[in-house]
Ligand SMILES: Nc1ncnc2c1ncn2[C@@H]1O[C@H](COP(=O)(O)OP(=O)(O)O)[C@@H](O)[C@H]1O
């Protein structure tokens with residue numbers, strides 16, 4: 001899949017440019033977005049999801065510009081799956097109801113069809129025993145895996161994940177990263193905002209380093225981690241990897 005962002009600018013009411021003439025293009029299957037907090041990573045994902053319109057610039061996916069209004073926008077948004085850092089599930093619905101709700105109400109499936117789809121994905125990710133549970137009855141890792149199952153059950157052309165493991169303990173982080181790696185192996189295209197540098201390095205083919213709303217450095221994961229070129233990325237990696245084993 002090809003993503004092309006050209007001179008994307010986005011300012012909130014404060015007047016500061018959260019995305020500051022950001023330009024980036026790449027062919028990718030799994031793209032990791034890394035960078036310091038406040039750098040604009042979540043905002044960029046929301047632009048790619050069609051949830052916020054940039055003040056200036058253009059954005060294309062596989063060569064097609066995104067329409068920013070009307071049915072075109074709605075149709076585009078439905079092709080994108082989104083997983084948030086945490087608390088993404090509806091607490092008053094069981095895991096299976098969380099998965100079927102968008103299938104029924106947004107994608108027009110019958111309840112029966114939606115339940116079949118949900119069971120398929122629960123089985124696919126060894127979650128079949130958790131379908132009837134409410135989010136409070138699930139571990140943080142199970143909740144995130146249900147949230148990911150919900151996002152992929154609508155068969156998105158692109159899955160966006162915004163720090164999906166940052167609220168989890170290490171062993172729960174591993175089970176969520178395993179699931180993301182499996183989805184990648186299935187051929188799903190994804191963009192992942194993460195602080196898990198090992199995963200970005202080994203399981204993502206492209207990496208974008210975003211700081212102060214700009215694409216400071218980008219390239220194939222192997223190159224970027226082995227030979228960072230900009231002082232900003234070098235400093236970021238030194239800091240984040242300081243205590244790694
Ligand atoms: N809705 C908003 N209104 C005003 N400022 C915002 C809003 N969302 C994000 N920001 C600001 O934009 C900057 C980038 O935020 P964000 O995209 O969340 O960065 P990151 O995900 O890299 O930590 C931050 O300074 C944040 O305070």
Ligand SMILES: [Mg+2]
Pocket residue numbers: 041042043162
């Ligand atoms: Mg963020």
